Amino acid sequence: MPMTTVTTRPSLDEIRGWLGDVPDPEVPAVSVMDLGIVRDVQWSGDELVVAITPTYSGCPATSVIAFDIETALRQRGIENLRIERRLSPPWTTDWVTEEGKRRLEAYGIAPPAEEAGGPSPFERLLRKPLVIACPRCKSENTRRISEFGSTPCKAQYQCHDCLEPFDYFKCI
Amino acid sequence: MMSDQAALFEYLLRLGDNALILGHRLSEWCGHSPALEEDLALSNVALDLIGQTQLWLNLAGDVEGRGRDADKLAYLRDARDFRNVLLVEQPNGDFAATMARQFYFDAWHYLLLRELTGSKDSRIAEIAAKGLKEVTYHLERSREWVLRLGDGTEESHERMQTALDDLWMYTGELFETDEVDQAMIRSGMGPDLSTLHEPWLGLMHATAEEATLTLPQPGWAQRGGKRGMHSEHLGYILADLQFLQRAYPNATW
Numbered sequence: 206m207p208m209t210t211v212t213t214r215p216s217l218d219e220i221r222g223w224l225g226d227v228p229d230p231e232v233p234a235v236s237v238m239d240l241g242i243v244r245d246v247q248w249s250g251d252e253l254v255v256a257i258t259p260t261y262s263g264c265p266a267t268s269v270i271a272f273d274i275e276t277a278l279r280q281r282g283i284e285n286l287r288i289e290r291r292l293s294p295p296w297t298t299d300w301v302t303e304e305g306k307r308r309l310e311a312y313g314i315a316p317p318a319e320e321a322g323g324p325s326p327f328e329r330l331l332r333k334p335l336v337i338a339c340p341r342c343k344s345e346n347t348r349r350i351s352e353f354g355s356t357p358c359k360a361q362y363q364c365h366d367c368l369e370p371f372d373y374f375k376c377i
Numbered sequence: 378m379m380s381d382q383a384a385l386f387e388y389l390l391r392l393g394d395n396a397l398i399l400g401h402r403l404s405e406w407c408g409h410s411p412a413l414e415e416d417l418a419l420s421n422v423a424l425d426l427i428g429q430t431q432l433w434l435n436l437a438g439d440v441e442g443r444g445r446d447a448d449k450l451a452y453l454r455d456a457r458d459f460r461n462v463l464l465v466e467q468p469n470g471d472f473a474a475t476m477a478r479q480f481y482f483d484a485w486h487y488l489l490l491r492e493l494t495g496s497k498d499s500r501i502a503e504i505a506a507k508g509l510k511e512v513t514y515h516l517e518r519s520r521e522w523v524l525r526l527g528d529g530t531e532e533s534h535e536r537m538q539t540a541l542d543d544l545w546m547y548t549g550e551l552f553e554t555d556e557v558d559q560a561m562i563r564s565g566m567g568p569d570l571s572t573l574h575e576p577w578l579g580l581m582h583a584t585a586e587e588a589t590l591t592l593p594q595p596g597w598a599q600r601g602g603k604r605g606m607h608s609e610h611l612g613y614i615l616a617d618l619q620f621l622q623r624a625y626p627n628a629t630w
Contacts, residue, residue: 262507263428292432293503295510351414352518353421357511361414377510 215281217246220253227277230269231356234312237270241300244291253278253286258296261357261377298376314359315340315373337373339364349373384560385498386440387460388567390450391557391603393433394461396508397451398611399482400426401618402469411472418518422479425511432504452622456611463602464547466611470540473526473533477540479519484580485551485573487516492568501566520584527588534589541585542593549598552577557603 224246225238237243237257245256255274259267271288278286298317301309306316315337336345344366354361359372379387403423410416434447445453464482469475490512493505526537552574554562561567585592601607621628 259428259507261425261428261511262432263424263426265424292507293499295503295507297510351418352514352521353414353418355417357421357424361417375514377514 214248215283217248220246220278220281220283223277223281224255224274227270227273230266230273232309232312232314234314235301235305235308237274239302239305239308241296241302241305242270243274249287251285253283254289255286256289256291258291260296264357266356296377298374301374309374310340313340313371315362315371317374317376319376337362339367339369340371341369342367379556379560381560381564382440384557385564385566386437387557388561389433389437389440389501390460391462393430393437393447393450394459395465395482395486396426396433397430398459398461398614399465399479400424400430401614402465402467403475403479405469406475415472419475422515422518425508425515429504429508429511432507436500436504448622452619456607456615457605459602459607459611459615460605461602461607461611462547462550463599463608464544464551466602466608466614467544467547468610470543471536472522473536474540474543476519476522476526477537477544479515480523480584481544481548481551481581483512483516483519484577485548487512488573488576489568489570492573496567497565520580523584523590524588527585527590537588538590541590545593546597546599549595550600550602553598553600553603555603 221238221243224243225236227237229235229237229240229242232240240260242257242260243255244258245254247254247256255278257267257271257274267290271290275286275288301317309316318335318337337347337349338345339347339362342364344364346365347362348365350361350363350370352360354372358374358377360375361370362373363370400423403419403426406419407416407423410419430451431447434450438445438447438450464478467474467478487509490505490509494502494509496502496505523537523541526533528534529537552570554570558567558570562569581592
């Protein structure tokens with residue numbers, strides 16, 4: 206089936222809505238909009254410019270995300286588009302939407318527990334670790350197994366009550 | 378005197394090469410770590426560092442203006458052209474040696490990036506701000522391992538103490554300034570590295586004490602990495618790292 210050609214330019218809200226259906230390749234429960242990876246959507250003349258930012262410098266999903274966004278928009282008939290990578294300001298978990306946090310938890314990943322602009326690391330090193338609630342049974346009787354999980358953005362925890370291991374989405 | 382442009386290129390190579398060589402060293406643990414969680418963690422830290430490498434070396438290539446990108450700089454330079462500090466090329470050794478090396482480096486890396494977020498060159502400040510968030514976690518984790526092994530069993534204590542002692546002589550180089558650093562200080566692009574020494578030592582002492590370890594005394598420092606004088610280990614790393622591009626030039630995925 207030939208792709209439909211857009212005759213009237215779709216609104217930016219409409220485009221953001223479409224991007225809300227593009228799942229993150231590594232955490233498919235949330236969209237690239239939920240995670241705050243899409244920083245800007247603008248028309249530049251006839252060209253649509255979508256600015257995205259990597260969560261972590263080495264995140265291997267960044268190029269897949271760019272590809273998925275491009276594919277989704279082309280399927281909607283947008284031919285003339287450019288994906289721009291933006292490094293600054295650096296991505297922060299504060300940009301994860303409330304809906305995104307809810308979806309993460311429902312998926313079994315504990316959402317970020319504090320605002321990223323918290324204590325500086327030297328202070329953080331010397332204080333008690335955060336209590337992270339188990340996303341399954343909500344128990345606060347949990348322990349951190351490792352500062353890193355299945356992707357750079359997560360840490361590994363285990364719940365002492367329901368005994369399930371789970372991922373925690375770190376604050377950065 | 379070195380031109381500001383040449384100094385900036387050198388400086389960016391140092392930042393990129395430190396991340397590249399340590400990232401490569403950590404990736405050597407992949408599939409060999411003592412536990413699955415540690416395997417994942419070491420690979421994730423390696424990944425962060427390789428990501429930072431791309432940012433620094435691409436910028437270095439732009440500054441140089443001779444058409445070299447991060448890949449060309451990483452894969453097609455010889456050992457004498459690498460500018461990483463000697464600490465990061467030291468062998469992985471046992472897990473204690475890897476974590477001691479990481480702790481020494483992470484604390485310095487954290488302090489350096491924090492200063493660089495205020496660089497007058499906005500490109501440097503942006504990359505530093507990105508990297509700082511990642512390095513914060515690296516530091517938290519390596520510090521915890523120094524505590525855990527130091528204040529652990531008799532054997533883990535001994536191994537961590539040995540690792541701290543063996544790697545100590547490579548830490549002096551981190552805080553020395555040469556003409557490249559001086560040029561960066563003059564132009565407001567980079568900090569005076571000697572000012573990082575005190576906060577670094579403070580964290581080292583506090584951690585060693587908590588971990589029931591003894592921090593070595595200041596002494597002879599090995600130096601030369603920043604100027605391209607490396608230990609023999611770097612050649613072996615490059616043999617691995619660069620093999621594909623050397624054997625099959627311009628091969629791509």
